[in-house]
Amino acid sequence: MSKCEQCIVRQFNSLKTLTKEELMRVSACKITKFIKKGDVIFDEGDILNGIYCVREGVCKMTKLSKNGKDQVVKLVIKGGMMGQRTLVSGQSSNLKAVAINDMQVCFIPKQEILHDLHTNVDFSMDVLKRMALDLKNADNSIVDMAQKSVKQRLAETLIYVNNKFGIDNNGYLSLTLSRDDYASIVGTATESAIRILSQFKKEGLISTKGKLIKIENLEALKHIE
Amino acid sequence: MSKCEQCIVRQFNSLKTLTKEELMRVSACKITKFIKKGDVIFDEGDILNGIYCVREGVCKMTKLSKNGKDQVVKLVIKGGMMGQRTLVSGQSSNLKAVAINDMQVCFIPKQEILHDLHTNVDFSMDVLKRMALDLKNADNSIVDMAQKSVKQRLAETLIYVNNKFGIDNNGYLSLTLSRDDYASIVGTATESAIRILSQFKKEGLISTKGKLIKIENLEALKHIE
DNA sequence: TATCTAACATGACAAATATCATATAATAAA
């Protein structure tokens, strides 16, 4: 079992503010889990007894709407954490976490993190800072959902995936999402997402090969009306 | 100038976790401001040198979308705080704060709050907890914006205003919002908001008198399709 | 390989929502 002290992933999250001693305690009680694509890590309403640190893979955090459709609220990538909000508030989870590809995550028990939150100011301030950033992003999402067209949101999602995950050797977006995932991120019907992607293709903004998508005209995508 | 130690409003926010000494220091450096309806307390991009505690009145926090429309992200009421996110992240404000009615707010300088955040664990944990709750609410708003119809969102807004602000002697919603405000909360065109309110009226779900709105059938509003 | 299944794709149509025009009512300013 690998040690947190040697894990590069923690550089991307609040754990980097922990002291060596704190890290060793965390490392001693953490549980590393291997999650297969499509598996549910935790569900809405679950009581989480700790937080998850993503070592590998990508995860979507979704919420089921009353109309029966899942809405993706956030994508969590390597270095990301899940469950902090729930840990802090003491409530059950508001979101469901599903692996988009094979993942490796470390589970850290609640009491360990809570202890560090109370005793290490650097840590608690960093957690606070990241939560503040999450809140800002969420606020911006609200505005986008309310004010932008489906086409604009889909274009922005493609740009986001491009920026966040980059492209493979052939120029295709490294993160492969199903059309259904795109629809669920954008907040539209699967058919609508497919239709708009087809339109983007016709207009030369993107090209596709199966599920793979290649951005052909980033600038034009940025200026979708 | 009134003292924070005697201010009931702090019972509703994180300031209630401060010690008497801390409160007195806060009280000594706070500035109470009287804001008139429609006035801007701070704008997007502003550098805030502190946080605001709402003593009286209601405030809308909005963000300007690229299409030129303001989207209301949150309503802040008596006891609410503004600017914590910005204070914590060290960034400029992501939102604009506009008074919906006459307000009284107390401005507390940044360094005072930051000091308390670093030294009082109860305080920092409470701020964290409230931010976590804000984040949950924001996530839920994303889902609502993405998945619910304008009609549903408007109905829910009416219910929210009813629950949060109550009704006056004649049964009308105590908080009076313009049709434009409703549109900006729901994320739709003003005409659409007006049209749907008219429809609700025809269906007997609400009645109106000028800008005033009275909920006539709460249960039916809750079950709008 | 053949078959099955899930994902992708597209047409046809319906429903929701935005936009533009215009009218009326309410409120503020002169």
Add this chain to the structure above:
DNA sequence: TTTATTATATGATATTTGTCATGTTAGATA
């Protein structure tokens, strides 16, 4: 009070988006 301005209201119409039907493709399974 009169006038000017802003908010509310509604019709007509265009656009966007959702829904249902159906077909196609690609990958999984037997």
